[in-house]
Amino acid sequence: MKETAVAEDRSVDDQAAWLDDGTLAYAVDDGVWSVPSDGTGAPRLLAPGASSPAMVRP
DSSP: OOOOOOSOOSOOOSOOEEEETTEEEEEETTEEEEEETTSOSOOEEEEETOOOOOOOOO
């Protein structure tokens, strides 16, 4: 229960989604990105042009 800044400089939407225990997904203007939740690493483009980080698993 602590706040940690992630490795993203852009303003992101208010609906980030957890992909797993250590990865967040979020939308910005050019698509959906992921970033490690511990503040390390770099953003990675997951879905170009997408507008929501909602994930659906079969």
